[in-house]
Amino acid sequence: MDEPQLPLLLHLADNCLVLGQRNAEWCGHAPVLEEDIALANHSLDLIGQSRLLYQYAAELMGKGETEDSLAYFRDAPAFRNFTLLELPHHGPLAPSGSSQRDFATTLVRNFLYGAWALGTWSSLAQCSDAQLAAIAAKAIKETTYHWQYAQDWVIRMGDGTDESQRRTQAALEHLMPYTQEFWMPLAHAQAALNVGVALSGAQAQSEWSSRIDAVLQQACLKRPPDGGFVPSGNHGSHSEHLTYLLGDMQSLVRAHPKAVW
């Protein structure tokens, strides 16, 4: 890893790929057809963003690396995504990974990540690496739609029925501690500084906070106090869920590594 911005590129790409793959699990299973299509569209955008980032990272790495080798032939400890993004779609302490998906968990995650992604892409669109800035400028447009969609749903569910309120609040309490990782010393902090951006600084955090607080208030949801488990996925220490997700995604290409169609 000689190129100074590589750890940052891989972190961003892994975020997009893992969340894209996760959200795609709703394909064919969402509560109604429109939401099924909406979540599949999110995945298309997210995986598209990850491809642009992996292509650029592979170009910098040389030595025969490709977007596919980065996505399909690295194991969980090499992934640098936030732990939040790999969690399954059900709440905590569900009996198994195949437990029923919870739409509120999916949407609250997209909401918390969307608010972060919007700020991050906006900063990176101004960074000194021209190719990364170009990718960020595209990603902002797509993230704006994702963020809007997640916000609308959080408000609709939070300010909805007793049941939708209860489940959205529970999802928020489950997921909020994982967002602490956004503001911890990041494994790629130096890489971000190298392109002139401080991603986890106090200003970024306060912008993220006000973005989500405004929506939570409208949604009649209570922001849980800070605290609880602080994950470190961006340092390569993941939950067990990432391994299963990657197993699902990588097994076919690993079983047939030279296959083309």
Next chain:
Amino acid sequence: MRPDIATVHAALDQLCDPEIPVVSLREMGILREVYMSDTGVEVVITPTYSGCPAMEQIHDDILQSLQQIGVHGQVKTQLAPAWTTDWMSDSAKEKLRAYGIAPPNCQSTNSSQVVRFTRRLQDNVIACPRCGSSNTTITSAFGSTACKALCKCLNCQEPFDYFKPY
């Protein structure tokens, strides 16, 4: 033989967006630049959405089109400046409407343009491409392709696609 640039332009102008076969790549703003280099023709394109699956088809269509007129060339993908629906020509928007897709109704730089479903934006009307009524509603901000939202006309009752400002 050095290819004639006018012939190349004419050939490329025939190419349409694979998912919206009534507008050309040039009218969509996907085809950015065509120029001669030492190795042949260089064609520069830019993707619409990051994950648009039509981009590979577009890449292949361009190479095939060049081959048909006996020209050697390459396709380059360029990300900046980021593609925007603001580049669509008025004639392209009219063709979209005639095809049944409501064109973007505002500039992408307007930050309030994002399609939402919780409340209707009174000053941001999407006209039905079939009957022209402004009495329409958004069913979902995400539709059959990455670039479109799904709407419904409350006048003629027909569902229709809306090309989102991007």
